[in-house]
Amino acid sequence: MLNLLQPGHGPVDGDHYLTADPKLIHWGHLPNATAEPVLTVASGDTVTLDTISHEGILADQGRDPGAFFGAAGIPAAGLLHDTVELAASAREHDSAVHGPHVVTGPVAIRGARPGDVLEVEVLRLRRRAPYGVISNRHGKGALPGEYPQIPAGWPAGAPVPAVSLVATVGPDGLGRLPVGDGRHLSFPLRPFLGIMGVAPATKAVVHSVPPGPHGGNLDVRHLGTGARLCLPVQVPGALFYAGDPHFSQGDGEVALTAFEAPLRATLRLTLHTDPATRALAARLRAPFAETETEHLVLGLDPDLDEAMRHAVRDALTLLADRYRIPGHVALAYLSAAADFHVSQVVDGVKGIHGRLPKAHLASLDTPAR
Known part of the structure; x- marks a missing residue:
């Protein structure tokens, strides 16, 4: 069982x-x-x-x-x-x-x-x-038209079937994805x-x-x-x-x-009802988040370049609001030390998330939330 x-x-x-x-x-x-x-x-x-x-x-x-x-x-x-x-x-x-x-x-x-x-x-x-399952279907994903690959002899113009691979959790707690020849990726x-x-x-x-x-x-x-x-x-x-x-x-x-x-x-x-948090959220273009070690800002747009611009602008807004850092200094800091990653490119509206390490900001006089 x-x-x-x-x-x-x-x-x-x-x-x-x-x-x-x-x-x-x-x-x-x-x-x-x-x-x-x-x-x-x-x-x-x-x-x-x-x-x-x-x-x-x-x-x-x-x-x-x-x-x-x-x-x-x-x-x-x-x-x-x-x-x-x-x-x-x-x-x-x-x-x-x-x-x-x-x-x-x-x-x-x-x-x-x-x-x-x-x-x-x-x-x-x-x-x-x-x-669980990992799927590539209907010509979607980062390589539409290339994957899913068209089976040999497949009728021209017919929908390409989805490729859905069942992965499991191994006894070592790692994900296991079968390669198909007896091996698996962990x-x-x-x-x-x-x-x-x-x-x-x-x-x-x-x-x-x-x-x-x-x-x-x-x-x-x-x-x-x-x-x-x-x-x-x-x-x-x-x-x-x-x-x-x-x-x-x-x-x-x-x-x-x-x-x-x-x-x-x-x-x-x-629920946060204080004016400061409400004002920050109103100035940001997307939801925002944090982990134990990082602030996270999000950029969302059908155009990946525009999503990146949104994420950077929200990072500047957060740094100004929370840490009183002028825009030109904040932009320099982001370029020198922060990371911006592609969250996903498969949801129509594409996502970028910026990661701002809290350790970099710990020495600043931070206003109360």
């Missing part, structure tokens, strides 16, 4: 617990301003929520996780009940219209109002299963939630793929345990949600997906 965290079973670390109930989750779209919360909490409460990976249940994989994972040697007893139930349900999911992601929530925070800032602190991420795991966000102020359907000022599908691999993501609240209650769980991802996420696999996440949701 594989080690699984089935819904309603196993450790729950938070004050509240939210399952990925197939009747309540959002599949392919994000909660919007009209969404009804499935849970309401106070600022500072901790919430444990289960997340489902979309990989293994999509139509191009047969929408049959038993058959899909069974072909990779994973028995039916090794499947998560909520995943099987969702795939077998009558929930409509058309990949031509919807995004792939399964999203748990939304969670309302009492007293949250537009302009406030919701801080999401990642306290713990537990693997719900010891396997790599370290670094779990995180690809989607964390708040509802945008719209009644329109919000596709799950492109990230934005609401957060959403940010796919920043540094937002794992210990990270704190700050999201500008756009609707009353904030309406927080999470999904798109990963066991690991390389910067760029070049195939289309990374090691997509289900997690049980425990998060602390804290």
Whole structure:
């Protein structure tokens, strides 16, 4: 029997617990301003929520996780009940219209109002299963038209089938990806939630793929345990949600997906209503974050060059706001010592994340937050 965290079973670390109930989750779209919360909490409460990976249940994989994972040697007893139930349900999911992601929530925070800032602190991420999937499909990813490779004799103009590889977690705690000839690649795991966000102020359907000022599908691999993501609240209650769980991802996420696999996440949701934090969030173009050792700024735009410019501008704004560093000095510092990485190039809106080490700034007289 594989080690699984089935819904309603196993450790729950938070004050509240939210399952990925197939009747309540959002599949392919994000909660919007009209969404009804499935849970309401106070600022500072901790919430444990289960997340489902979309990989293994999509139509191009047969929408049959038993058959899909069974072909990779994973028995039916090794499947998560909520995943099987969702795939077998009558929930409509058309990949031509919807995004792939399964999203748990939304969670309302009492007293949250537009302009406030919701801080999401990642306290713990537990693997719900010891396997997941890495996919390249439909000519997407960093090399559309080159991968997936067209099989020999494939009819001209016919859709190229997806390539979905099942990876596992080895007894050494490393990811294991079969090469196909008896060998396998091993790599370290670094779990995180690809989607964390708040509802945008719209009644329109919000596709799950492109990230934005609401957060959403940010796919920043540094937002794992210990990270704190700050999201500008756009609707009353904030309406927080999470999904798109990963066991690991390389910067760029070049195939289309990374090691997509289900997690049980425990998060602390804290509302910031002070004028200073509200003012900083209003001046930034995207959500911002920090880890124990770094400040993180994000740049989001369909044009990767413009995403880079956004990230640099937000870094300048943060350095001016938090550390009173003049723009020309801050730009020189960023060029000399900070790092800017490509988060992902596969979500339509591309992402850059800038990493500013806190150690570089520790000697400065920092204003109170």
